[in-house]
Amino acid sequence: MAPSNQLAPDALPPGFATVQQIVEGDHKTGVFINSMGVIIDVQEPRATKGSDWKSTIRIYDKSVEDNDESSLTINIFLPQKDMPKPARGDFVVLLRLKIQKRGFGDISLLTHRESGIYLFTGGKIPRPPADASPAFTLSTSRVKRALSKAELAHIPFSYHGLDKTRIPTEFEFETRLIQSRNFKEKFSELKDLKDGTFYDLLVYIVRTYDSGDKLSLWVSDFTENQGFYHHEYKGPNTALVQEGDPYGSCSKLTKELPATSSWEGPFGKRSMQVTCYDNHAEAIRNGSGAGKGHWVMLKNVQVKYGQNGANLEGYLRGDRQYGESKVNMVLLDSHEDPETMDSRLYRALERKRAYERSLKAQKKQIDDAAAAGQKRKSDALTGAKPLSGAKLSRREKRARQKNAQNAQNAQNAQNAQNVQQPETSVSAQKMNPQVKCENHTKPTSPLTDVLTKAFADLDIEGEEVKLPMPFTNLNYRVNVRVTNFSPPDILQFAVPKKTSEYDVLEDDGDSDSSSGMEDEDAATDFSSWEWRFALELEDSTPDIKQRERVWVVVDNQSAQCLVNLDATDLRRDAETLDLLRQRMFLLWGNLEEKKLEQRQEAKKVNQFRKGDPPPPDSSDNEGDGKNKDKEDFDSKVSNLPFNCCIRQYGIKVRESDPTKADAGNNKRWERVYGLFGTKIVED
Incomplete structure (x- = not known):
């Protein structure tokens, strides 16, 4: 019988969760959690867009030792010099890692700025009741604490009470490590797709179409491919294309949908149709969260020419190796931390923003030209003489020159040096000490x-x-x-x-958000x-x-x-409201009270003025707008x-x-x- 002060191997210290609890969803995604386990797989670190590198490890513990398919993936983001280098069978303690689930993928853990990783050499962990201190090799902790005595004492129980048959052999472990190092990249941007090849694609879903036996997606990564169907913008309410499959390679699909529908973009040869079969289509139908307006990673997509032989299409079928339970689609988060975001998603977001800005300018030119055409037609009917093309060009040129000069003036204003503020003589005055x-x-x-x-x-x-x-x-x-x-x-x-999905992007100096304007x-x-x-x-x-x-x-x-x-x-939130009101009272005194009294008085007066509109909710001069009213109001504010x-x-x-x-x-x-x-x- 174990001493009373010792924990059983499957009883974790307070505040820790087992692998089974995490992978089965006992805890909500997005929360921070502690866990520990034995390492059975490691992928070599890779560079990301930011300063951190990314490495992946997999662990298991007593709760899943009998299930060979159940393990917990840990995504580690750290500077390259700080990356842990665990060996097979090493023990790891994880503090404050974030639970995440992407699309149809499994639940995993993600390091954060406050996460801690503590590594112990498996072969050096002593048997209980000794603690694991002699086996400690590395701490990449950003948590402001060391492991407690209870946590260190539990590690030998957890390690030596575990069935270690799931730990791979040295040869198997090194083989997987080398494979992760020499992984052949199947990823491609849409502009580089070729007929007869399988690809991994990071794309934005433009549209979805369900025909019952299959489901089609129109996707884009905002690059152009000459093998794609050309969607043309011809002006307001004129961009009409065939719904679902404009070149007729999926007859069942088009029969059940309207013949034409407005195509919202992207225009040009920037979109490809991907037909999803089997479990992929079912997963999308059954509330996966993937749909129009989402970024996804599609894996092992077959790309080839469709039935018309003119345009490239994608096909996402069931995976024979993994059976129907495998879904080769991962929902991506375009709002995550840019330091940990997939660099390919970051670049795609930049392309999408650049495309939308360019499209906005092009649409305006086309719409203005269409409006000018209507104006000339109206002038012809009324006998008015339209401006010649040369005169229009000269007028536009003068406007551009003036705008350029004004823009330069604004830039000069931004670069102006701060002037010395004059010192003001201040008489004795009672100031608000709070x-x-x-x-x-x-x-x-x-x-x-x-x-x-x-x-x-x-x-x-x-x-x-x-x-x-x-x-x-x-x-x-x-x-x-x-x-x-x-x-x-x-x-x-x-x-x-x-x-906005563009919040993660670095400001290029030309966005509405950078200028203080709200993103439409x-x-x-x-x-x-x-x-x-x-x-x-x-x-x-x-x-x-x-x-x-x-x-x-x-x-x-x-x-x-x-x-x-x-x-x-x-x-x-009544508590925060009360605190806010108390603190603003310290700043503005009885101003809120007097404004409320003023509105109530105005409301009473307005009841006797039939037909008059109610007083405005807010203005610089509340009341009837006369200076006397304003002076009277100011005199009441203390x-x-x-x-x-x-x-x-x-x-x-x-x-x-x-x-x-x-x-x-x-x-x-x-x-x-x-x-x-x-x-x-x-x-």
Whole structure:
């Protein structure tokens, strides 16, 4: 009988999960978990897009020792110099690894920035009750702790109580290792596909079509292949192609679907039809999550010319080696960490973004040309004389030249050097002690200086010219008080986060997101929230006659600093809402209370004015818009001035007037201000 202070071989230390519990889905994907086991397979490290390399190991433990097909795969991302080099039968302890499941693939574990890997030489692990310390060889831990005495003491029980017949021989282990090192890459981009070959493909699903006995996918990786069918864009509502199979190689499929349907892209020879049979089609039908708009890895796809002999097609059939249970499709996550993302997916995302930008510009040219044709036709009917092609070209050339000059001006503004802020004499003044900001030793600036437009000194052909800049990249410390906020309801200060599949890509300086504009195609994630509100600040610098006001944006990061809270759904999270309201009260005093009273009074007055519209929810001047009303409202608000940091910067906004599009490409620069480095502190 084992001593009472010793664990049985199959009883893991607290906080650990067995291999069986993990692979059978007892724990949710995405959570972090601890485990341990004996190594039975290792794949050589390979370079990834980022600084980390990737290696894969497989382990088993007592819970699955009788099931030769059950093991746990560990995907390790580390710098090459830190990669563990385990031998067959070595023991590994894993701390804080992430559970993941891709598409139809098995559950596996993935290292994270806070993961720990502890390696022990199998042949040196002593028998219990001694602990495993003498066998310890390597730690690649990013966890801020060493293994506990209980964990070290359990390893001998786990190792020596295990049936080791599943550990491969030295020859088998080395053979697999060499095979992983010399693996013949079947992967190919669509542009390189050739007739009569099997490939692994990383593709984006454009469309799916189910004909009952098989299922067809239209896929693309946004490269072009001359063997593909050509989808042509001819203008709005004219891009019509045959649904499912435009060249008629699958007669059953086309009979059950409309003859024509709008093709949304990608256009050109960028898409290939892949017909899925057997378990592959069934897996897609049965809620795999793979469908239109998803990235997938398709393995062992046969590529050959279809029945018409003119276009390449793909065929995904059952795998004879593994039987019908094997599904050669893996669902990929285009939102994962770029450091661990498959470099091939990263490059495909870059191509997709570049294609969509190019298509947007081309569509505009075609649509504008079509609109111009309609205009000329209308002019002919009314007797108006249309502009000649030469005049149109000259006009467009002048607009391009002006836009180019404006773009250069904006670039000069971005490169302008920060000017020294003037020191303002500050009289004795009672400041809000519960608001702190960065750079408190720097002098404050009055808002008049902040709002004054700057000029760049340019030398044009030997002549000095002062050019007004649309904005400057400057930081300020100001003395202000809050006079308004937006949205008017504090419940709306947190919003669902909008995400885009391009978030993982490095900014190339020409994206809407980089310029402060929202991505039109971004998806709303209701499981993730972010702060988004604005404050109107009034200059509280002593001894000044004109008290300027300015609206400042409080983005998610600045708000986290300001209130020391993470954004949530405030309509469902009463605790966070109460904390937010308490902390904002320390900043703006009774402002929220007075705004609420004002809205209630306006609502009562409006009840007696039949036919009048209700008062607006939010405006710079709430009430009837008269200065007296605003002055009366301001006199009722009681709050203390405070020091804060604000920054001036520019964002690109759409501009239909070419003469005002100083940011180029139908966009202009707009000057905005944002709060940063300011924090509310509680007693």
